[in-house]
Amino acid sequence: GQNIDQPTEMTATEGAIVQINCTYQTSGFNGLFWYQQHAGEAPTFLSYNVLDGLEEKGRFSSFLSRSKGYSYLLLKELQMKDSASYLCAVRDSNYQLIWGAGTKLIIKP
């Protein structure tokens, strides 16, 4: 079966750096996405990786290793507003998104 694994919850300190990992086993691979979802709000698109390596976008970076079935989202200079759930999703060979259950990130002052 297809599976996306990510930690259920993480805690970090304001101003610090946090890395949220995602591992996947899917039938085929056509890209990996990270979304941010604040409580009670819609998921919003953060990043897209289709080739191995690091994609940087401001304070957020996303890394992909297709051979390892692994990705991470790196958040730098954490702010209180970064408290949210972070969803990892992989597009499979049928071009359908397979979603992880999300990682709830708690930022403490």
Added chain:
Amino acid sequence: ETGVTQTPRHLVMGMTNKKSLKCEQHLGHNAMYWYKQSAKKPLELMFVYNFKEQTENNSVPSRFSPECPNSSHLFLHLHTLQPEDSALYLCASSQRDAEANEQFFGPGTRLTVL
């Protein structure tokens, strides 16, 4: 209006009621999706429409009935629901021929079935 809008934002209904959820996208996209989001579970894809044609129906019970009259509007008709259908229902849209084809989500309808 911009982005993806959904109405109503909250809905409480009995098991014998019939109601409809509405989604509208203002992004000029050609694909629309219905998802179910339950607490601490992955997003569950329910239906996919490409250019108004339904292309996916992921074993969704017939008490959920989608309708896509045009590429900007999507409905989810509900009838004879069960309490376990209580969840957040999210609509999304995307441009299928774009490289990333990332999905843009609406704010969701929080559904409670009594």
